[in-house]
Amino acid sequence: MDHEKVVLDEDDMRRTLVRIAHEIVERNDGVGGGESLAIVGIHRRGAILARRIHSLLSDLLEREIPIGDLDISFYRDDVGRRAEQPTIHASHVDFDLDGRTVVLVDDVLFTGRTVRSAIEALFSYGRPAKVQLAVLADRGHRELPIRPDYVGKNLPTSRSERVNVHVEELDHVDEVRICENAEVVA
Amino acid sequence: MKHLVSVEHLERHDIERICDRAAAFAEVADREIKKVPALRGRTVLNLFYEASTRTRSSFELAAKRLSADVVNFSASGSSVEKGESLKDTILTLGAHKPDAIVIRTPWAGAAELVSGWTPAAVVNAGDGKHEHPTQALLDVHTLRQRLGGLDGLSIWIVGDVLHSRVARSNIMAFQKMGAKVTLAGPPTLIPRGIEALGCEVRYTLDELPQANVVYALRMQNERMDESWVPSIREYATWYQINGRRLGPKQVLMHPGPVNRGVELSAEVVDSPQAVITAQVAAGVVVRMAVLYEVLAHVPSTSRSPEGVPA
DSSP states (O other), X not given: OOOEEEEEOHHHHHHHHHHHHHHHHHHXXXXXXXXXXXXXXXTXXXXXXXXXXXXXXXXXXXXXXXXXXEOOGGGOSXXXXXXXXXXXXXXXXXXXXXXXXEEEEEEEESSSHHHHHHHHXXXXXXXXXXXXXXXXEEOOOOSSSOOOSEEEEEOXXXXXXXXXEEOHHHHSSOEEEEEESOOOOO | OOOBOOGGGOOHHHHHHXXXXXXXXXXXXXXXXXXXXXXXXXXXXXXXXXXXXXXXXHHHHHHHXXXXXXEEEESTTXXXXXXXXXXXXXHHHHTTOOSEEEEEESSTTHHHHHHTTOSSEEEEEEETTTBXXXXXXXXXXXXXXXXXXXXXXXXXXXXXXXXXXXXXXXXXXXXXXXXXXXXXXXXXXXXXXXXXXXXXXXXXXXXXXXXSEEXXXXXXXXXXXXXXXXXXXXXXXXXXXXXXXXXXXXXXXXXSOOOBTTTBOHHHHTSTTBOHHHHHHHHHHHHHHHHHHHHXXXXXXXXXXXXXXX
């Protein structure tokens, strides 16, 4: 490992998620509006961040909003090209998507292929009116025309670097690290 | 895993991975659009040399729910009736470049042979009296869903073990998952030396109340070319699983189709302890998981122009 740097610590992550939650409320007609809002996280860490944003939104809007999570493994465009098969989790979208504004949540935005898969997966559950994208970190290097609506932190990176998001629920710590030639967090 | 021809080749973690994946696929069946694009562009050839309803339809449905293209081939009405050998049929159909071949034959070991004649992934859907690995996997999946796991369970497999490919696969799969397996039936229908697989043998059902799970096998009348039992009525008297023999906490399984009134009484088939319908439902999701397993990590044959091995 050549170098490893913490770019967001626990406090930074908390503040960032609070800001994203406020931006979602503002973009969707302010407090009291956004009746059609729903949050859907992308497995695994995106789903965990989605739960945190959902909790913040529920406090801000003073009501429950629907939340779901997606595993996009079956929608990937690299089936047959990966050396290892992914661990697959069940998706849960237990509410009617039709006509809703769905905020997709992921931890890192990189090539855009995961988000493309997630949008396709989402449409197999229904036809949302709008899909917005929230990411904790945008590291660039897009390969598809995909742009996030809410960004926690822009992280200009080289292709050889990794951005690893650690969350308390899985990694016992909240932080975002940039690593050179480091092992990726699955 | 390139092929699935035998449970013997599977480790416990392979079985768990396939069952976990099947559980994730179960959610797909509950959606409005019961389809995912995981195997889009792949071709699955269902090659059935024997009649089958549930296995064939569940493999076809599994492939279609993964967005694969499916070609069904039946031996009846084909070149096989003109005397074409299994190898020539595989080489001929292989020219269509299927990515997976799901094969059922009356010949033990055929799936293993076929895997050497084609670059496609081969899934054994039953080869004679030898094995039926996807049945074993769906039975493990059903028990995991119903009871949480198989560790420490006592599972009795009752009936015509001799003619049953399901029994062989299930003995191995249940044991690999931590269960203790006992076989029970008339001595003529229990193969000699089967204890070598690690299971116990009983010729009466006196100790059946000890079992957590009772797995009844179908009396295979079509394979009864000799007098294996004095009569079906005699068999039912001694070995039928009925309300008198099945305890209220025991889970009842059967690979289907059921001969009502022979190996099972009608009352137990319809009882809440029977998970026979759950086994059928598990068939689709487990076969989705198996097809995904064998196809998801290999390039499509359309991108891999290697020749068919001789």
